[in-house]
Amino acid sequence: MRVIAGEHRGRRLAAVPGKGTRPTTDKVKESIFNMIGPYFDGGWALDLYAGTGSLGIEALSRGAERAVFVERDTKAFAVVKQNVTACRLDDHAELYRMDADRAIRTLGKRDQAFELIFLDPPYANQKIVEEITLLQELGLLADGAWIVAEHDVGDQFPEVIGKCVRDRASTYGDTAVTLYYYEADPET
Numbered sequence: 001m002r003v004i005a006g007e008h009r010g011r012r013l014a015a016v017p018g019k020g021t022r023p024t025t026d027k028v029k030e031s032i033f034n035m036i037g038p039y040f041d042g043g044w045a046l047d048l049y050a051g052t053g054s055l056g057i058e059a060l061s062r063g064a065e066r067a068v069f070v071e072r073d074t075k076a077f078a079v080v081k082q083n084v085t086a087c088r089l090d091d092h093a094e095l096y097r098m099d100a101d102r103a104i105r106t107l108g109k110r111d112q113a114f115e116l117i118f119l120d121p122p123y124a125n126q127k128i129v130e131e132i133t134l135l136q137e138l139g140l141l142a143d144g145a146w147i148v149a150e151h152d153v154g155d156q157f158p159e160v161i162g163k164c165v166r167d168r169a170s171t172y173g174d175t176a177v178t179l180y181y182y183e184a185d186p187e188t
Helices: 026-036 054-061 074-086 100-107 128-137
Strands: 044-047 066-070 093-096 114-119 141-152 164-172 175-182
Touching (some): 026 141, 026 164, 026 175, 054 066, 054 074, 054 114, 066 100, 114 128, 128 175
Parallel strands (some): 044 066
Antiparallel strands (some): 141 175
């Protein structure tokens, strides 16, 4: 596993020991960034089920200003911290060891919206629709935000969740990626 492009291109990332964490493959990660735009000019990213931190680190490498990494598993959290430090991104990262729901509610108390959100939960326990709804309710989505949901290929999601509209969905073996685009006021 490595950083695909940008400032930290080619940097190897540590994996979480054991089989409890399913990292996003380089092929899927590259496809995700090709779909949402290969590079960014600032903005904040939220890596809600960080695992190794690979998606948030990739966003930082490609020009995101700051990333918030959320991971509840102790071993995975240590790997996220290790990978962020190895890429010298500590000044651009915030790390929280807590579950996704608590993290969303905690972040909702701040006046910060995200331009890019990664949702890559354990497939058997995904609550993607509920989480996208809560992100909107708590004002965590910037106008024009992208939400990248990685999930089991058998999961189906609605075309519209609040003001988030499904842009596209792609499959990669047993993995599917669904992209939602958020428009705060699509009428104007």
